[in-house]
Amino acid sequence: MTHVEDELNSQPECWARATEGAQRYKAALPESGERVAIVGCGTSYFMAQAVAGLREGSGQGETDAFAASEFPHGRSYDRVVALTRSGTTTEVLELLRALKGRTRTTAVTADPDTPVMSAADDLVVLDFADERSVVQTRFATTALTLLRAHLGLHTGSVVADARTALSTPLPEQLVACTQFTFLGRGWTVGLANEAGLKMREASLSWTEAYPAMEYRHGPISITSGGRAAWMLGEAPEGLAQQVGATGGLWIEGELDPLAELVRVQRLAVAVAAAHGLDPDRPRHLTRSVILAP
Numbered sequence: 001m002t003h004v005e006d007e008l009n010s011q012p013e014c015w016a017r018a019t020e021g022a023q024r025y026k027a028a029l030p031e032s033g034e035r036v037a038i039v040g041c042g043t044s045y046f047m048a049q050a051v052a053g054l055r056e057g058s059g060q061g062e063t064d065a066f067a068a069s070e071f072p073h074g075r076s077y078d079r080v081v082a083l084t085r086s087g088t089t090t091e092v093l094e095l096l097r098a099l100k101g102r103t104r105t106t107a108v109t110a111d112p113d114t115p116v117m118s119a120a121d122d123l124v125v126l127d128f129a130d131e132r133s134v135v136q137t138r139f140a141t142t143a144l145t146l147l148r149a150h151l152g153l154h155t156g157s158v159v160a161d162a163r164t165a166l167s168t169p170l171p172e173q174l175v176a177c178t179q180f181t182f183l184g185r186g187w188t189v190g191l192a193n194e195a196g197l198k199m200r201e202a203s204l205s206w207t208e209a210y211p212a213m214e215y216r217h218g219p220i221s222i223t224s225g226g227r228a229a230w231m232l233g234e235a236p237e238g239l240a241q242q243v244g245a246t247g248g249l250w251i252e253g254e255l256d257p258l259a260e261l262v263r264v265q266r267l268a269v270a271v272a273a274a275h276g277l278d279p280d281r282p283r284h285l286t287r288s289v290i291l292a293p
């Protein structure tokens with residue numbers, strides 16, 4: 001078993017632990033009504049998109065998501081939350097240091113014994129969800145689960161769905177597809193973006209991701225036999241039928257969207273294996289991007 005497989009299989013337990021610890025970190029996380037920005041790089045950026053959609057969508061305050069390198073320094077926020085598994089990513093550290101003394105910051109990390117400890121005002125440590133893999137799975141989804149629980153938007157059914165996602169077979173024909181499109185709405189657009197990234201990282205697959213309603217505005221033109229469109233969350237009316245008419249394979253997300261992401265992680269590993277690739281050794285990638293001065 002690869003490190004990626006081992007870590008993605010541990011997600012239900014990690015999510016349960018994060019939920020139990022949400023109250024412990026309440027003071028370090030945004031209060032309802034605060035104006036908040038959530039930042040990250042790569043997978044963490046897409047998790048930031050999902051959290052921002054959940055928080056603002058549930059009426060708990062204006063919330064933006066940015067890649068750490070694209071943060072708009074001219075805007076004013078009550079708090080900036082940085083998601084960083086390693087605690088060493090250059091763009092995140094530079095941003096936290098630039099905000100020091102003028103905007104309250106929180107870092108959610110897996111390793112406190114890194115520069116992020118002194119760069120952020122508050123620290124949330126999910127060391128039990130740390131990973132050996134370059135390709136992120138359980139840290140990202142555990143951080144999202146913690147924040148989802150903090151927002152009062154997590155239920156026990158999410159963990160149950162994750163267990164189902166790990167125990168049931170993937171849809172037939174899916175591994176053999178040559179192209180994958182992931183679709184989301186609201187907060188699940190971030191999950192769709194992450195699903196596409198996971199497939200690219202682990203299996204070098206041709207993947208795209210879009211807001212579901214945008215799929216009709218051009219991207220559906222690539223869909224045909226041997227290609228798949230996977231909906232994370234509730235699909236727009238009629239979209240499944242349109243994809244079916246192209247000859248493409250439609251995958252309806254029937255579980256909680258975060259559990260559907262677990263299914264995508266499994267697919268990425270399966271496609272990598274089918275292509276003779278090692279998902280523990282993704283091409284051109286390292287566990288953390290640290291830029292030289």
